[in-house]
Amino acid sequence: MGHCCSKNVSASVVKDDTTVSAAPNHLAKPPLPAATPSGNGTVDVQSNKNTPAHSFSASPWQSPYPAGVAPSPAMTPRRIFKWPFPPPSPAKPIMSAILKRQAPPKPAKGPIPEDDGGDGEVLDKSFGYPKNFAAKYELGKEVGRGHFGHTCCAKGKKGELKNQPVAVKIISKAKMTTAISIEDVRREVMILKALSGHKNLIKYYDAFEDAHNVYIVMELCEGGELLDRILSRGGRYTEKDAKAIVIQILSVVAFCHLQGVVHRDLKPENFLFTTRDEDAPMKLIDFGLSDFISPDQRLNDIVGSAYYVAPEVLHRSYSLEADIWSIGVITYILLCGSRPFWARTESGIFRSVLRADPNFDDSPWPGVSAEAKDFLKRLLNKDHRKRMTAAQALTHPWLRDENYSVPLDILIYKLVKSYVRATPLKRAALKALSNALTEDELIYLRAQFELLEPKDGCVSLNNFKMALTKNVTDAMKESRVPDILKLMEPLTYKKMNFEEFCAAAISTYQLEALEGWENIASTAFEYFEQEGNRVISIEELAQEMNLGQATHSLLKDWVRSSDGKLSFLGYTKLLHGVTIRSTNTKHQ
Numbered sequence: 001m002g003h004c005c006s007k008n009v010s011a012s013v014v015k016d017d018t019t020v021s022a023a024p025n026h027l028a029k030p031p032l033p034a035a036t037p038s039g040n041g042t043v044d045v046q047s048n049k050n051t052p053a054h055s056f057s058a059s060p061w062q063s064p065y066p067a068g069v070a071p072s073p074a075m076t077p078r079r080i081f082k083w084p085f086p087p088p089s090p091a092k093p094i095m096s097a098i099l100k101r102q103a104p105p106k107p108a109k110g111p112i113p114e115d116d117g118g119d120g121e122v123l124d125k126s127f128g129y130p131k132n133f134a135a136k137y138e139l140g141k142e143v144g145r146g147h148f149g150h151t152c153c154a155k156g157k158k159g160e161l162k163n164q165p166v167a168v169k170i171i172s173k174a175k176m177t178t179a180i181s182i183e184d185v186r187r188e189v190m191i192l193k194a195l196s197g198h199k200n201l202i203k204y205y206d207a208f209e210d211a212h213n214v215y216i217v218m219e220l221c222e223g224g225e226l227l228d229r230i231l232s233r234g235g236r237y238t239e240k241d242a243k244a245i246v247i248q249i250l251s252v253v254a255f256c257h258l259q260g261v262v263h264r265d266l267k268p269e270n271f272l273f274t275t276r277d278e279d280a281p282m283k284l285i286d287f288g289l290s291d292f293i294s295p296d297q298r299l300n301d302i303v304g305s306a307y308y309v310a311p312e313v314l315h316r317s318y319s320l321e322a323d324i325w326s327i328g329v330i331t332y333i334l335l336c337g338s339r340p341f342w343a344r345t346e347s348g349i350f351r352s353v354l355r356a357d358p359n360f361d362d363s364p365w366p367g368v369s370a371e372a373k374d375f376l377k378r379l380l381n382k383d384h385r386k387r388m389t390a391a392q393a394l395t396h397p398w399l400r401d402e403n404y405s406v407p408l409d410i411l412i413y414k415l416v417k418s419y420v421r422a423t424p425l426k427r428a429a430l431k432a433l434s435n436a437l438t439e440d441e442l443i444y445l446r447a448q449f450e451l452l453e454p455k456d457g458c459v460s461l462n463n464f465k466m467a468l469t470k471n472v473t474d475a476m477k478e479s480r481v482p483d484i485l486k487l488m489e490p491l492t493y494k495k496m497n498f499e500e501f502c503a504a505a506i507s508t509y510q511l512e513a514l515e516g517w518e519n520i521a522s523t524a525f526e527y528f529e530q531e532g533n534r535v536i537s538i539e540e541l542a543q544e545m546n547l548g549q550a551t552h553s554l555l556k557d558w559v560r561s562s563d564g565k566l567s568f569l570g571y572t573k574l575l576h577g578v579t580i581r582s583t584n585t586k587h588q
Contacts, residue, residue, distance in 0.1 A: 129209040131208065131209060133208035133209075136161075148175050149171035150170055151169050151170070152168050153166070154167070161205060165220045166219065171216070173214065174212070184289070188287050189207045192204035194478055195255075195261060195287075197255075198251070198255045200255075200281060201284055202218050202285045203283075204217075205217040223272060224272065224273055224276070225270075226268040226330075234337070236336055237334045242331065242372075245334060246331050247402055248282045250393050253284075253327060256284075259473050259476045259479065260410075260479025262293050262320050264303050264304050265303070265326075266326035266327060268330060270285050289303045289304065292475065295481060295484045296414070306346050310324075311384075314353065314354060320410075321385075324387045325384075328340075328387075329341070329380070332358060336364055336365065340358035372398050378513060386510055387510075387513075391444075400443070407471075408448070408451045416488060416491070417484060420488060420491055421490065428531065431503040431532070432527035432531070433528075434499070436524040438516065441506070441511070442502070445505055449501050452467050461491035461492045461494075464485060536565065538555050538559060539552070558574075
């Protein structure tokens, strides 16, 4: 289910009749428009398994709107350009699914018919929620509208919420035309109910239903959307003010990720201020596209909003890192007032996301701090493995002077799990790498180590268990996050000091994204030469890295002919299996 609280704001649109180059890198990127309705670029679909992920035929841009209905003037224009050759269209399966999921015309008043799910199966639109909404709440005026429903303010008639203003998201059952759309609503309520305890998360009260609608009762936020605040400031924030916004976003997203919930639709419209005060806190809303996800799980359905969707979502294999990309897009908009990836059609937007790099050269970027630009580059890395997590981002130098607490990071559990199951040679390589870490990386690791509450300077499996228990919610149980502890059992009778924890909890991929990676790798290899490097045969190395016999010819460059030990290239391959960037430093 898409965003349901956006406001319809009139906007003037300047029509551009200039020719557009086929290369998305050269598309002109206008500043943020005067308004972005909820349907703007929103992609609310599940993957179409019958359509290839990458089609090289032109996209069939049939309008998803009913006959006689035109899109909002503030929406991305659906203009068709003539290309020299049909461009690759990652949007084709998305648009196909959009057309498939369009709701039929609204039926006459009366009970909602139980439509079939496409295979003759009758859809069950009964959710099991209480049916006494009218007895408990008095509906007020509409405050927002989206594709699947609308939001009204209301007031409690009795009980704990008597005379208290609330927000009610009303989702029409008439638009639940597939089993997927019904499950979306059911899951949204489940996630809202299961997630609790964070100050920047919208508070859930209750859910009701009747023959026509589902009613989700939540906290009322009267301060408007983050998008409205950006526009009221002329399209951009100062760095100082942007930091206050970004910290709140990172904090609540880190909480969701620890609980095993990926939001999948982070954008300025989905952050509301509690009041009109300038320093009012924000609340994350609209979990209609969210899902539970276990630590090692990857999702493949394409959902989200086009301008904020991560590259790996379009490739149909993604996890929590997709939310981090969206935060990068929001931060980019906050600092310069323009979107980092822009085009006149959804297809063009997706090509830009997949191929283009954000512009850090034009105004106002020369006046933006180097730390802010580095922060953005580490969020908007197209390789999801190299992105910071939300918890890591909170320790980045750009945000380090702010007053906030660093939350527990589920990435630590995933990395430590891999470390305790690694071979002795791989662990020695990681220990050498940890000795080369800079202070910037150690700040994050110290914060995570302290959250595990070490005893006598060491942590064991029990520390990891207790840290999760302190943060547990029903959402964490539903997403089966604690199951990762079963894979960390080698720590049961072992204690890990801070030095070894650093070796276990570092990501080589993330380090490779740093400007100083070459120096870190060179220093680490020197440590590895002193302690860890040993004579190894090609066959042993292939077995070490789980490679077949066909790769033996490639492995010859990874072992020095002079002494039979790993070369610098072999060392970096052992760490992460990714070819390092070119460097002028030579190693024998």
